[in-house]
Amino acid sequence: MSSLRHIGRPEPTARDLYLDAARECILDVGWRRTTLTEVARRAGVSRMTIYRSWSDMPQLLGDLMTREWGGVVAVAASGPEEPGTVERIVGTATRAVRALRENELFVRIVELDPQLLLPYLLSRRGRSQQAILDLVADQLRAGQAAGEVRDTDADVLARAMLLATHGFVLSAHTMVDDRASEDALDAELAEILTRAVRP
Secondary structure (H helix, E strand, O other): OOOOOOOOOOOOOHHHHHHHHHHHHHHHHOOEEEOHHHHHHHHHOOOHHHHOOOOOOHHHHHHHHHHHHHHHHHHOOOOOOOOHHHHHHHHHHHHHHHHHHHHHHHHHHHHOOOOHOOOHHHHHHHHHHHHHHHHHHHHHHHHHOOOOOOOHHHHHHHHHHHHHHHHHHOOHHHHOOOEEHHHHHHHHHHHHHHHOOOO
């Protein structure tokens, strides 16, 4: 799948180019074997140039994941125009789930370095997760104002929806066989989210 890193941006910045270099390193050799020195080499700049932006690889990875996952969600949110607020929220969520599952950086991290995702599942929210929560909660409030979304705490509902989608992003492949296709599971996710949101 092609990268979504420059969506909506006419000209990449130097920082984007450094993140691109890091992304390519991780795709080639994985996170554990990627160093700031290698990122600098691939970007064609000195190590000090990279160190001015990131003091270590975890900081760089955090920025890279924020950009990558934010791009995935932005593309999902700009998908086809659905007829109503609920359809728009559910459509964005299911498109984002599918796109994350197919994102080459996400797939590579899951294959080689899945432990990188554990802090975001077990210990704390990441910036991307918070941005998604803010977006969904705003959409839910707009739907509530229009009478299309059930009257409940929008922040709590957004969090519950995000928790529900985690399994479909990370574990759907373990449930696919001759009795359940990925498309069928995604349709059930859409049904779950629709029932959670409708009045």
